[in-house]
Amino acid sequence: MITKFQEKVYNVVQKIPKGKILSYKEVAKLTGSPRASRAVGNALNRNPFKEVPCHRVIKSDGTLGGYAKGAKEKARILKKEGYLKNGL
């Protein structure tokens, strides 16, 4: 079951281009509630849409934050996307 809020969140996150990263705060702002960063993380965690690149959403500090499949996997994907580096 999805709510209007989640729908907005998935819609915004889905529009994130490759190599682009948005913070939970930014996504929350786009959804209409700049303070709903937690609700955004909540929605992304239960994200039913595999097309939604939830791994492109990180904390405002620049840290990855969390990931439904594991923060490690998230970091790995971001590396592949080009946001993070392999350590080089």
Next chain:
DNA sequence: GACCTGACTCAAC
């Protein structure tokens, strides 16, 4: 409808 929880954020110590 109130209470609890969660991938957050900001401010203070």
Next chain:
DNA sequence: AGTTGAGCCAGGT
């Protein structure tokens, strides 16, 4: 600069 506390939003019980 790292840890802790309080604030805020939505979903589920």
